[in-house]
Amino acid sequence: MKLNIALLAGDGIGPEVIDQAVKVCDVVATKFNHEITWKPALTGAAAIDAVGEPYPDETHEICKNSDAVLFGAIGHPRFDNDPSAKVRPEQGLLKMRKALGLFANVRPTFTFPSLLEKSPLKRERIEGTDLVFLRELTGGIYFGEKGRRDGGETAFDNCVYTREEVQRLAKKGFELAMTRSKKLCCVDKANVLETSRLWRETVQAMEKDYPEVEVSYEFVDAVAMRLVQWPNSYDVLITENLFGDILTDEASVISGSMGLMPSASLGSDIGLFEPIHGSYPQATGKNIANPMATVLSAAMMFENFGLQEEGKAIREAVNKALNEGVVTEDLAEGGKAYGTSEVGDWLAANV
Amino acid sequence: MKLNIALLAGDGIGPEVIDQAVKVCDVVATKFNHEITWKPALTGAAAIDAVGEPYPDETHEICKNSDAVLFGAIGHPRFDNDPSAKVRPEQGLLKMRKALGLFANVRPTFTFPSLLEKSPLKRERIEGTDLVFLRELTGGIYFGEKGRRDGGETAFDNCVYTREEVQRLAKKGFELAMTRSKKLCCVDKANVLETSRLWRETVQAMEKDYPEVEVSYEFVDAVAMRLVQWPNSYDVLITENLFGDILTDEASVISGSMGLMPSASLGSDIGLFEPIHGSYPQATGKNIANPMATVLSAAMMFENFGLQEEGKAIREAVNKALNEGVVTEDLAEGGKAYGTSEVGDWLAANV
Ligand SMILES: CC(C)[C@H](C(=O)O)[C@@H](O)C(=O)O
Numbered sequence: 047m048k049l050n051i052a053l054l055a056g057d058g059i060g061p062e063v064i065d066q067a068v069k070v071c072d073v074v075a076t077k078f079n080h081e082i083t084w085k086p087a088l089t090g091a092a093a094i095d096a097v098g099e100p101y102p103d104e105t106h107e108i109c110k111n112s113d114a115v116l117f118g119a120i121g122h123p124r125f126d127n128d129p130s131a132k133v134r135p136e137q138g139l140l141k142m143r144k145a146l147g148l149f150a151n152v153r154p155t156f157t158f159p160s161l162l163e164k165s166p167l168k169r170e171r172i173e174g175t176d177l178v179f180l181r182e183l184t185g186g187i188y189f190g191e192k193g194r195r196d197g198g199e200t201a202f203d204n205c206v207y208t209r210e211e212v213q214r215l216a217k218k219g220f221e222l223a224m225t226r227s228k229k230l231c232c233v234d235k236a237n238v239l240e241t242s243r244l245w246r247e248t249v250q251a252m253e254k255d256y257p258e259v260e261v262s263y264e265f266v267d268a269v270a271m272r273l274v275q276w277p278n279s280y281d282v283l284i285t286e287n288l289f290g291d292i293l294t295d296e297a298s299v300i301s302g303s304m305g306l307m308p309s310a311s312l313g314s315d316i317g318l319f320e321p322i323h324g325s326y327p328q329a330t331g332k333n334i335a336n337p338m339a340t341v342l343s344a345a346m347m348f349e350n351f352g353l354q355e356e357g358k359a360i361r362e363a364v365n366k367a368l369n370e371g372v373v374t375e376d377l378a379e380g381g382k383a384y385g386t387s388e389v390g391d392w393l394a395a396n397v
Numbered sequence: 398m399k400l401n402i403a404l405l406a407g408d409g410i411g412p413e414v415i416d417q418a419v420k421v422c423d424v425v426a427t428k429f430n431h432e433i434t435w436k437p438a439l440t441g442a443a444a445i446d447a448v449g450e451p452y453p454d455e456t457h458e459i460c461k462n463s464d465a466v467l468f469g470a471i472g473h474p475r476f477d478n479d480p481s482a483k484v485r486p487e488q489g490l491l492k493m494r495k496a497l498g499l500f501a502n503v504r505p506t507f508t509f510p511s512l513l514e515k516s517p518l519k520r521e522r523i524e525g526t527d528l529v530f531l532r533e534l535t536g537g538i539y540f541g542e543k544g545r546r547d548g549g550e551t552a553f554d555n556c557v558y559t560r561e562e563v564q565r566l567a568k569k570g571f572e573l574a575m576t577r578s579k580k581l582c583c584v585d586k587a588n589v590l591e592t593s594r595l596w597r598e599t600v601q602a603m604e605k606d607y608p609e610v611e612v613s614y615e616f617v618d619a620v621a622m623r624l625v626q627w628p629n630s631y632d633v634l635i636t637e638n639l640f641g642d643i644l645t646d647e648a649s650v651i652s653g654s655m656g657l658m659p660s661a662s663l664g665s666d667i668g669l670f671e672p673i674h675g676s677y678p679q680a681t682g683k684n685i686a687n688p689m690a691t692v693l694s695a696a697m698m699f700e701n702f703g704l705q706e707e708g709k710a711i712r713e714a715v716n717k718a719l720n721e722g723v724v725t726e727d728l729a730e731g732g733k734a735y736g737t738s739e740v741g742d743w744l745a746a747n748v
């Protein structure tokens with residue numbers, strides 16, 4: 047297969063972890079007879095510094111003309127405590143999601159047996175956890191009208207959903223549930239929000255098309271609790287944009303392996319693959335960031351092209367590295383800590 | 398002191414746990430020479446069944462003419478899976494919060510040494526946790542304009558905040574921080590939402606009035622993570638209505654003692670005091686619900702009247718019951734489980 051992959055390294059540790067994923071993908075491509083052409087492009091604070099915009103048109107052109115996007119991380123602390131900043135790295139991310147039609151964010155949370163002790167949760171709570179969130183990514187309060195009134199004294203953000211937006215996301219949820227244990231949980235706040243009532247009634251109406259899927263409906267506050275209490279009671283969860291933002295981050299830490307969690311954003315033909323961790327500014331340039339989440343995101347990318355074997359080869363290399371202790375300091379537990387690039391080299395050599 | 402207390406037992410286990418709090422308060426009143434007049438009133442599904450409305454005018458009259466409201470729980474499953482229900486118990490709760498001006502929901506999360514093992518979190522993560530959320534309770538997306546367009550195909554919920562709404566909540570947060578460890582965390586999503594940017598800039602502008610308080614700003618998704626990772630790194634947190642709904646519930650389970658967590662809603666002269674747990678329909682009428690959260694809510698009520706000794710007497714009785722194993726089945730751990738009313742009797746006798 048010939049693959050054109052847009053490479054958006056972004057900010058902070060983004061470039062370092064992306065470099066490792068490229069190394070690993072290049073070896074996989076050689077082994078399986080694919081040809082990857084990497085198309086680097088600017089995004090995030092890096093793009094603001096270079097051209098004054100977090101998702102420049104040139105970057106969009108490159109993404110649009112690629113088969114997929116491999117993404118590092120964006121965000122820089124100098125923007126976070128300045129509520130009046132006019133241009134923010136995050137705007138680039140949102141613009142990109144919208145422009146590429148990436149309405150479904152797929153975020154798995156699973157455990158690695160060798161890492162169970164890293165979880166803040168007790169072993170019996172976390173063991174066997176293997177859940178996937180499908181977060182709606184291009185609607186809701188993120189993209190509704192927002193602004194100020196009364197000379198800046200009143201602020202508003204509008205949350206809007208159409209039935210169609212709910213349907214296309216829920217469809218992916220039902221389909222995913224069919225390939226797994228046929229359990230789907232719709233997360234909303236239907237006791238308060240009208241948008242949530244639209245979500246619930248839309249999903250209820252779809253149940254008849256998937257008679258084998260057992261659907262449950264839970265309030266977002268209840269899910270925030272049960273994720274900590276019994277994460278392994280969940281399988282596939284679907285939810286709107288803001289709830290998904292909060293809950294997927296919550297879910298990501300319960301496994302204790304946040305540095306290992308990949309994600310995919312799908313919708314149009316072009317998927318975007320990125321680690322769920324952020325730009326981790328404190329670690330930037332120190333060769334200590336864990337590249338495994340990005341490498342596993344590349345595995346999701348191959349799998350999304352239908353290249354299951356390629357994905358599996360990467361996953362097995364990561365498992366082997368974990369078992370043999372070839373890990374960065376976040377997972378070293380007093381043992382030897384390898385550098386970001388050493389872990390990347392090892393994975394490339396063992397894939 | 399002469400105290401008129403509106404008694405809103407509500408749904409599910411509400412009436413059972415409220416009964417125990419009344420018993421305990423009556424003994425405290427006798428011991429400390431107070432005179433409590435209880436004014437029972439309808440709310441929730443119980444009120445819908447009786448008079449067709451979840452927060453009837455008569456109930457509001459009673460609350461308005463009382464010194465405080467002691468509240469059980471509301472909610473009934475028959476409303477939850479019916480997105481088209483016209484009247485819902487929750488509307489009563491929201492109407493009451495607004496009508497009584499209860500803009501600040503105070504929700505502590507703390508640990509009981511004897512219950513540390515009940516937490517889903519490992520001991521070293523949870524030990525020493527003692528945090529308080531101040532959740533804004535009468536604004537935001539809960540109360541903004543909501544509805545449908547396009548013949549029902551599009552739904553919207555508007556989130557609105559004024560600077561003044563943020564200021565009065567933040568003021569309570571700063572004041573609370575001054576009585577504790579002088580650390581305040583403002584939780585928002587300022588990288589995406591305009592209302593959050595208003596929150597952040599308003600709190601930033603207030604910092605100079607409280608030079609001793611160390612203020613931090615964190616995104617809601619990051620807090621959802623850190624609450625599970627290092628809950629004991631937080632002290633006082635302030636946040637808007639919906640974020641508060643999700644995060645306070647998440648926080649409530651990390652201690653492992655959800656059946657023990659009280660709350661207060663303050664704003665006008667009349668405070669409302671309630672357990673944070675819900676109406677727990679499965680347990681209704683079985684005399685198994687844990688009354689301690691409601692009893693501790695009554696302690697918060699006394700303390701809010703400036704009656705510190707009375708509050709302390711209740712807290713000490715609860716601690717003693719926990720140490721001596723006088724607990725309901727949720728905390729019994731294979732030991733003897735007492736009934737709801739037996740725990741209430743014991744507390745009343747030991748206060
Ligand atoms: C950076 C931010 C805008 C973004 C979001 O809120 O969607 C991030 O938290 C995420 O989850 O990808």
Ligand SMILES: CC(C)[C@H](C(=O)O)[C@@H](O)C(=O)O
Nearest residue numbers: 237238267472487490491642
């Ligand atoms: C019942 C519901 C409307 C309510 C809320 O969302 O505020 C509840 O979850 C709470 O936190 O008190």
